[in-house]
Amino acid sequence: MKKDDFVCVECNEKASELHRDYRNGILKITICESCQKPVDKYIEYDPVIILIDAILCKTQAFRHILFNTSLNIHWKLCVFCLLCEAYLRWSLLHGSEQSNDPADIIRYTKEWEFYGKFGLAALELSAFCGSVLCFLWAVVGRTLKLHLLLRALLLSCYGKVLLIPAVIWEHDYSPLCLGLIKLFVLTSNSQAIRVILNGSRRLSLAAVCFGLLSETCVAQACQKLLWSLQDVWTFA
Secondary structure, three states, rough: OOOOOEOOOOOEEEEEEEEEEOOOOEEEEEEEEEOHHHHHOOHHHHHHHHHHHOOOOOHHHHHHHHHOOOOOHHHHHHHHHHHHHHHHHHHHHOOOOOOOOOHHHHHHHHHHHHHHHHHHHHHHHHHHHHHHHHHHHHOOOOOOOOOHHHHHHHHOOOHHHHHHHHHOOOOOOOOHHHHHHOOOOOOOOHHHHHHOOOOOHHHHHOOOOOOOHHHHHHHHHHHHHHHHHHHHHHOO
């Protein structure tokens, strides 16, 4: 990372370095000139501790991940989360159906339906992120760093990975589990926006709600389109 790209995880002030490297391998954590606290205490922490703090939506952990690290896995994480969501929808659609013939045409039909679910999940995520970015662009203005905000939104969707255990350990409370996972992802999105903008919680919540509304509208529109195509195919 470039110099002056770091921030203090406590007060969000700019910092030129996270630590100072002395001779003989001696490292000393830099103290923030504004709050007189370590600029980034997480550089000494185990990754598991950082992950736990991120799951708890701690502001300091989010600042460490979004500003003081060079994580470039957001696109890979995005694709993996979309696969998880597509698998969930596909399994809920065909979980109780079985085919004894491995060469059965139904098997290939189900495979294409999985691709369709993946495309629908990608479209909904695009609608969510695009709406959030447009909303914040209209409110904040040209000072908004779109690439940083998009990276934060994609990284904060890591909670969708929990969809896989929810499918594997299916039980009567699956809708409740899926709803809680969705709430957790939205909470992480809101916290990521708040950290990037260093703004109020109300603004980040409004942006997430606007994105969720757009995502829901796109999902319903796609569902109606699919029903219409199925009706046309049936009558044909």
